[in-house]
Amino acid sequence: AQTVTQSQPEMSVQEAETVTLSCTYDTSESDYYLFWYKQPPSRQMILVIRQEAYKQQNATENRFSVNFQKAAKSFSLKISDSQLGDAAMYFCAYRRLISNFGNEKLTFGTGTRLTIIP
Amino acid sequence: KAGVTQTPRYLIKTRGQQVTLSCSPISGHRSVSWYQQTPGQGLQFLFEYFSETQRNKGNFPGRFSGRQFSNSRSEMNVSTLELGDSALYLCASSLLGRRNTEAFFGQGTRLTVV
Numbered sequence: 001a002q003t004v005t006q007s008q009p010e011m012s013v014q015e016a017e018t019v020t021l022s023c024t025y026d027t028s029e030s031d032y033y034l035f036w037y038k039q040p041p042s043r044q045m046i047l048v049i050r051q052e053a054y055k056q057q058n059a060t061e062n063r064f065s066v067n068f069q070k071a072a073k074s075f076s077l078k079i080s081d082s083q084l085g086d087a088a089m090y091f092c093a094y095r096r097l098i099s100n101f102g103n104e105k106l107t108f109g110t111g112t113r114l115t116i117i118p
Numbered sequence: 119k120a121g122v123t124q125t126p127r128y129l130i131k132t133r134g135q136q137v138t139l140s141c142s143p144i145s146g147h148r149s150v151s152w153y154q155q156t157p158g159q160g161l162q163f164l165f166e167y168f169s170e171t172q173r174n175k176g177n178f179p180g181r182f183s184g185r186q187f188s189n190s191r192s193e194m195n196v197s198t199l200e201l202g203d204s205a206l207y208l209c210a211s212s213l214l215g216r217r218n219t220e221a222f223f224g225q226g227t228r229l230t231v232v
Contacts, residue, residue: 033219043206045223091161095219105151105163105174106221
């Protein structure tokens with residue numbers, strides 16, 4: 001079974017600084033996707049960034065970027081120029097691609113609570 | 119484009135009762151998944167529906183069931199509620215296909231069992 005581990009229950013960063021959230025996963029599959037979701041106090045899960053396992057290039061979305069190390073099964077999220085609105089729970093998630101039309105369930109880590117210090 | 123809509127947002131039920139939660143996916147999305155989020159167990163997969171058929175099911179007792187209608191709207195039902203069923207229930211909708219793997223979530227239904 002696939003597992004996702006986030007070893008940092010809480011992190012804090014000064015506004016405008018950079019922070020990196022860690023995530024490791026375990027799978028025997030070769031074709032899968034990894035995601036970072038953000039859950040603010042409103043509780044809605046918002047997709048931050050995604051990475052396709054077959055792509056070696058790390059994904060970036062504005063201030064958000066990932067460091068994807070497939071061999072090490074590591075998928076960290078870097079947030080640059082942190083803003084107060086970035087404060088939230090961040091979840092790392094794994095999804096196996098079972099076919100061109102099939103999606104399997106998302107397996108989530110336990111989350112990292114990110115606090116932004118003004 | 120409207121997002122995923124879950125109703126109701128909040129619900130208080132008594133132990134032993136049953137409850138039905140509703141989820142309307144993003145227009146055009148035919149895959150709907152349900153997740154339970156609790157402080158102790160985190161986010162756990164309940165089930166997924168596509169074209170009115172349950173395709174995947176998580177490790178939950180038979181008291182948890184769901185269905186999907188022809189317009190892709192989905193409902194989940196929990197019978198004989200227990201205190202431990204208190205949770206945030208999240209619905210997510212997706213397109214299918216290699217390039218459409220993102221799940222878009224609703225705001226959730228907060229269920230409290232007393």
